[in-house]
Amino acid sequence: MTSLTLVIGNKNYSSWSLRPWLAMKQMGLEFTEIRIPLYQVGSSAQVRRYSPSGKVPVLLHDEITVWDSLAILEYLIEQFPALPWLPLAAKPRAIARSICAEMHSSFANLRQHMPMNIRAYVPGGEVPASVQADITRITTIWHECREAFGMGGNFLFGAFTIVDAMYAPVVTRFITYGVQLDSVCSTYAEAILALPAMQNWIAAAKHETETIESYTNPPN
Missing domain, CATH: 3.40.30.10 (Glutaredoxin)
Structure with a gap:
């Protein structure tokens, strides 16, 4: 073992x-x-x-x-x-790996201006154009995957895969900063948040007492 x-x-x-x-x-x-x-x-x-x-x-x-x-x-x-970490078929598996890598290497503006802070709720702030471009790209990925591969489940490739794990923190960011989502993206976000493991993580986050200043007051 x-x-x-x-x-x-x-x-x-x-x-x-x-x-x-x-x-x-x-x-x-x-x-x-x-x-x-x-x-x-x-x-x-x-x-x-x-x-x-x-x-x-x-x-x-x-x-x-x-x-x-x-x-x-x-x-x-x-x-x-x-x-079932990834889709089985070659095409969706390749796309899944690609958008995991894109999440890993991209979206620096979103990370800087909208750091993950589950305990916070600060909607209504001005969204810089560079951040909006990141948001648009992410929601485009969500739309394309749900449309092409989402049958049979509520996640980007139907059943849960590592892609959903890679984009789960973005879901919390969108909630914290009040990012408006259309029905496709909001339904996907709700599916992520409904996972028992995700609920457990969020509950634990809300019970933490440490504060990181740079995450609490990100740059405008």
Whole structure:
């Protein structure tokens, strides 16, 4: 029996931690969770006990260490190939991988101006054009996937996949900052929020007491 441990940051703020955590929960994997509050005295030293990069999340699997959310997910796909991490058919599988990578490498303006902060609710602020461009691209992805591959379920490729885990933190951002969504996107967002694992993460986030100033007062 192998042992999995996932090292994460604050559930209120750490969008990258949420991604593999949610995927692992949805796939029914048992794992130990180590939560390290970020940007506190001693946080960096604690994280570096586990992470060569000094960042979370980190997956510990027996004697193997894997860091970075997307690397963790790809590693889990290899280790547990019978689980439905990705669509089976070649075309949707390729698209799924591509939009996971796009989430990983893009949307810097959204991240900067709308950091994940589950406890907050600050709608109505001015949305810079660069952020709106990110929002438009994300909602376009959601529309295209739901239209082309969403039959048979409420997620981007019908059944839950790692793509939904990658975009789940964006759902919380859209709620926090009051981003208006059309019916297709709002229905998808509701499906993400209805996941029991997602509800558990959100509940835990709301019980945390740490505050990270840069996430609480992002730049305009």
